[in-house]
Amino acid sequence: MGVLNDVARAAKSIVKGHMVTLREIFKPPMTIRYPDEKPEQPKGSRGMPVLKVNAETGELNCTACGLCARSCPPGCIEVIEETDANGKRMRRPLAYNLDMGKCMVCNLCIEACPFDALEMAANFEISVYDPENLVFNKDQLATIWKNYDAVRIAGGEKL
Amino acid sequence: MADQIERSIGAGVQVIEDAETMEEALRRAHLEEQAGERRRMLVNFGPQHPSTHGVLRVLLTLEGETVIDAQPDIGYLHRNWEKIVEGWTYAMVVPFSDRNDYLAAICNEQAVVGAVERLMGIEVPERGQFLRVLVFELQRLTSHLIWFGTFAMDMGATTAFLHAFRERERCYSLFEEITGARLLYNYLRIGGLRNDVPDSWLKKLEQFLDDFEKEAYPSYWDLVINNEIFRVRTKGIGVITPEQAIAYGASGPVLRGSGIRWDLRKVDPFLPYDQFEFDIPVGTNGDAYDRAIVRMKEMMESVKIIRQVMKRLPDGPVMAKLPRALRPPKGQVYNRVESPRGEVGVYLISDGGTGPYRIKWRSPCFTHLMLLPVMARGHLVADLVTCIGSIDIVLGEVDR
Numbered sequence: 180m181g182v183l184n185d186v187a188r189a190a191k192s193i194v195k196g197h198m199v200t201l202r203e204i205f206k207p208p209m210t211i212r213y214p215d216e217k218p219e220q221p222k223g224s225r226g227m228p229v230l231k232v233n234a235e236t237g238e239l240n241c242t243a244c245g246l247c248a249r250s251c252p253p254g255c256i257e258v259i260e261e262t263d264a265n266g267k268r269m270r271r272p273l274a275y276n277l278d279m280g281k282c283m284v285c286n287l288c289i290e291a292c293p294f295d296a297l298e299m300a301a302n303f304e305i306s307v308y309d310p311e312n313l314v315f316n317k318d319q320l321a322t323i324w325k326n327y328d329a330v331r332i333a334g335g336e337k338l
Numbered sequence: 339m340a341d342q343i344e345r346s347i348g349a350g351v352q353v354i355e356d357a358e359t360m361e362e363a364l365r366r367a368h369l370e371e372q373a374g375e376r377r378r379m380l381v382n383f384g385p386q387h388p389s390t391h392g393v394l395r396v397l398l399t400l401e402g403e404t405v406i407d408a409q410p411d412i413g414y415l416h417r418n419w420e421k422i423v424e425g426w427t428y429a430m431v432v433p434f435s436d437r438n439d440y441l442a443a444i445c446n447e448q449a450v451v452g453a454v455e456r457l458m459g460i461e462v463p464e465r466g467q468f469l470r471v472l473v474f475e476l477q478r479l480t481s482h483l484i485w486f487g488t489f490a491m492d493m494g495a496t497t498a499f500l501h502a503f504r505e506r507e508r509c510y511s512l513f514e515e516i517t518g519a520r521l522l523y524n525y526l527r528i529g530g531l532r533n534d535v536p537d538s539w540l541k542k543l544e545q546f547l548d549d550f551e552k553e554a555y556p557s558y559w560d561l562v563i564n565n566e567i568f569r570v571r572t573k574g575i576g577v578i579t580p581e582q583a584i585a586y587g588a589s590g591p592v593l594r595g596s597g598i599r600w601d602l603r604k605v606d607p608f609l610p611y612d613q614f615e616f617d618i619p620v621g622t623n624g625d626a627y628d629r630a631i632v633r634m635k636e637m638m639e640s641v642k643i644i645r646q647v648m649k650r651l652p653d654g655p656v657m658a659k660l661p662r663a664l665r666p667p668k669g670q671v672y673n674r675v676e677s678p679r680g681e682v683g684v685y686l687i688s689d690g691g692t693g694p695y696r697i698k699w700r701s702p703c704f705t706h707l708m709l710l711p712v713m714a715r716g717h718l719v720a721d722l723v724t725c726i727g728s729i730d731i732v733l734g735e736v737d738r
Contacts (some may be wrong), residue, residue: 189566285433
């Protein structure tokens with residue numbers, strides 16, 4: 180009789196499991212068809228850091244102070260300040276390179292920036308064929324900031 | 339579990355004979371095979387095996403299909419964590435600590451952040467502390483959900499995996515709303531939290547907890563835990579006696595599964611856990627089934643704690659007022675937290691600078707992996723998979 184009881188209990192537990200699956204059949208799917216349907220990203224979602232452009236002057240907010248580069252754990256930011264012929268510092272970047280191959284999207288550069296020059300874009304689709312293309316220069320970063328859907332940019336208030 | 343046995347700690351600790359090193363095992367197997375004594379086989383299990391939860395290589399000595407010895411070989415995910423952070427400031431260590439145990443990032447952050455706070459004597463505001471408890475327990479829930487899904491899948495139940503990941507995705511969406519990231523948050527700061535949570539978020543969390551408690555959680559029991567196949571596959575498999583668990587330094591659900599009531603949230607409350615009511619589930623036999631039951635019950639305890647936090651969440655700031663440059667005094671501190679896997683500890687030595695002089699990371703996964711030969715000896719290869727799944731290791735933390 181012990182064996183029969185075991186069999187009965189096992190059969191019952193398996194039927195119970197299948198009932199859970201049966202209930203799921205009538206529910207709408209939880210998944211989305213990703214490349215065609217984009218996932219909904221909340222405000223503040225971190226994708227990649229980009230450079231902000233001043234709306235009035237059309238120039239970058241960045242003053243090439245290098246605080247972001249110093250606060251970056253993997254060291255993926257490279258800032259070179261522009262100087263004029265006399266060697267005077269112009270307080271704007273000659274080059275601003277961001278290596279997304281190294282970046283770990285930790286948000287520390289944005290928190291370090293005292294000039295509101297950096298922002299986290301929600302853009303997460305940055306795959307490329309050539310790893311060299313993962314290094315973004317300042318024009319590319321500004322273009323991403325300008326072109327990216329304003330709703331999905333993690334901007335406005337500083338989180 | 340009506341007949342829960344509480345065993346006193348420290349009683350009957352005995353020295354367990356050391357397992358052989360890998361070279362010794364290889365040599366022995368080779369010699370025995372040459373002598374033709376026993377038909378033994380040396381098999382690599384992993385590092386590309388899907389049931390090893392990452393990149394773990396287990397060197398198996400088999401007799402037929404019985405495991406004679408199982409020696410884990412680690413280091414495939416080694417990233418030199420402890421050395422790299424030595425040149426960094428404390429703020430930079432926090433996001434990198436996420437990458438250790440990537441399934442419970444908040445717990446790692448709390449270990450690092452708490453160590454610095456303890457060294458500097460920083461008092462986190464009450465709302466900050468309560469919110470830390472909240473995200474900590476939500477993280478425990480997500481981590482146990484992943485364990486549930488992958489453990490069931492190790493035993494061939496693919497459906498449960500998808501059920502668990504459905505709830506986990508909702509958790510991660512909640513995390514993304516307040517922290518900005520889904521897996522590696524960098525949310526905790528030295529002295530508090532990066533940002534406050536809005537009330538609308540708390541409502542969403544409440545909705546999630548209701549759904550989880552009513553629908554998802556009972557379905558996990560129906561699908562897997564109460565299933566007869568699951569019971570047969572896990573009962574009596576991978577037994578760790580309380581003495582062995584203590585001798586090897588096990589912690590977390592592995593230790594509690596062996597029947598020892600030891601939880602840092604009760605024993606050494608690192609956050610205001612003493613203000614909340616919750617139970618510590620313990621097992622009796624120390625087998626894979628008991629560890630599974632302990633984790634399943636812990637999920638509900640986490641939900642209980644989150645509800646209490648939400649009910650009593652005080653107003654106020656979440657971040658303490660701090661000097662611009664953090665320079666802890668010279669000294670050393672050990673800070674430990676109860677992560678979903680066990681005791682995560684940070685041993686921090688400061689030389690008075692802006693960054694750590696040395697950090698030692700105490701990883702529960704590494705300790706538990708050393709129990710694998712003890713658990714697997716004498717079982718079948720299929721049960722070895724159960725053993726690996728039941729200790730819930732994250733290889734990122736084993737190798738660091």
